[in-house]
Amino acid sequence: MSAHETQAATWPRPTPLVGDATSAHERRADPAGWAFSPEAIGTLDSVIAGRRDIRRFRPEAVPDSLLAEVLTAGHQAPSVGHSQPWRFIVVRDPAIRDRAAHLADRARLDQAGLLTNDRAARMLDLKLEGLREAPLGVVVVCDRRVPASGVLGRATFPDADLWSCACAIENMWLAARARGLGMGWVTLFEPDDLSALLDLPEGVVPMGWMCLGWPDERPPAPGLERAAWSKRMPLEDVVMHDRWAGGRTVDGVPGASPTAPASHLGPRDHLPPSSLAAATDDADTLLAPPESLGVLDRAVSRVEALGRGKTPLGGTLILAGASHPVSALGVSAFPDRVTRDVLEAAVAGESMGAVSARSAGLGVIVVDAGALGDASVPWAFSAKPSHPQGDLVSTDAMHRLDVDRLLDVGRGLGEGAARGGLVALGEVGIGNTTVAAALACAVTGLTPRETVGIGAGADAEIVERKREVVEQALARTASRTAAWRDDPADLLAALGGPEIALLTGVVLGAADAGAPVILDGLAGSLPGVLAVAMEPGVQAHLIAGQQSRERAHAEVLRSLGLEPLLSLRLRSGEGVGACLAASLILQGMKVRRGVARTAP
């Protein structure tokens, strides 16, 4: 046998037992031979085309096995240098979910504030997230604690780890969609807020909150396209050849270039996803355009969800009044005794708040939380502080024991009123816009110049005195106000007023008993801020009845993530705005309950 004959002989190709088993010959003969079947390709394409950012969810639980499949898909994503920087935090705790929903509510208003008026109104009409409804939250975070240069491929593109996490999210999205699950990627957060909520260490950054559950919508097109917000660009507008080009020419004109912290909340679920879904499901069957009542629709859905559709068509105004020693410093245009007069008129059913409540179909509870005079206002519920009150500038507004008692009494009143339906807050207290401005500075970080308003009718001189008083009060209590979130009751003791403390208790008690709480003007909204600081889940119960004329009110509502139903520049106090809003909500509920239903 010649050497030549030996070379001509063929041996079977040694097929490797690990790795790629194909041969060069096979790949040359059929370059497309790695493809899946046409049916599989068709399915993949329809899953990609049919993926939607889901905002509405059904309450039914997602089986653990399906969640595991979705997470497995995420974990199979490509990653820079095979670094697998993603971590998945599965959130089931309603307290954490509620806090996240509050953050998103706030970010929503912040974002609207950056848009033109028209875009802002349209944005506020959009349903941008389903945090409260979705049974599961999955927060995808990127662990960036290693230096970029230590990861293959990241030295030059240091953000490639974030892109890897985005690939994981898309995999999860597709895997969820294929299984009929819905997923929504919510980025309506200040990232630092989300990091703090979930105790993320330095260097671990959140990519957003994925709402996951069975979808309660099946949109054939992207929601934002359906809402005429935007539409998908033609492919040719986003593809270029060889180099960056000037874009498509239309009609001869070249186009532009292509373009946890610890929660004080117990395990109670304040607003279970199932009831919110039931309320929106019901609204969906109306013979009316979706979300036809606009801003009012949200409030009505919230009320119906809280009451599982059985909220009584009524409610109670809790009107609390107190005197304020700070008024002796010349901060009000009116004398102290007006507070008592108004409470007496309220008991007689003749004060502006009492009449407003009656005409809205609400009952009234009048509370004397310390109006001038030794005797309580006759026929009012008496909750006077038993220790001396202070003027904020030289001494604390209240003794801590009085604050705790007012909170307790308020809780009891709120719990009782909750049975009647809506709970509206009302306050009266000459001088209390100064107190409210000081509290607003502490809770929002605004300056006295930005918070002090004209109250019941101050002139320029009085406004200037109010500013000085608020500045001095804040200077006296600086270290305590800085740490107010650790002990909101101490802030009430330092700078609060008895009626504000009592109403804070009312918010806590009413929310605990499941009722919606309608806030009023500035001093009638701060109890909401303080109650949420004490029990974050309370936020789900709050409705901003109105935005009053007082300066800090807009910022206080923004910090709560609440959009007011009315904005009439009221300055009446007494819960008048809350009653007007309650009347609107009750009417909205009647409309919602009475309108014709369509067949499923």
Ligand SMILES: O=C(O)c1ccc[n+]([C@@H]2O[C@H](COP(=O)([O-])O)[C@@H](O)[C@H]2O)c1
């Ligand atoms: O609700 C508001 O935002 C509001 C705005 C201005 C005035 N008020 C009412 O006016 C009183 C406080 O005003 P003042 O000027 O005495 O601080 C108090 O009784 C409030 O109910 C209330």
Ligand SMILES: Cc1cc2nc[nH]c2cc1C
């Ligand atoms: C008359 C009057 C009525 C009020 N009600 C609430 N704040 C008030 C302030 C004044 C001055």
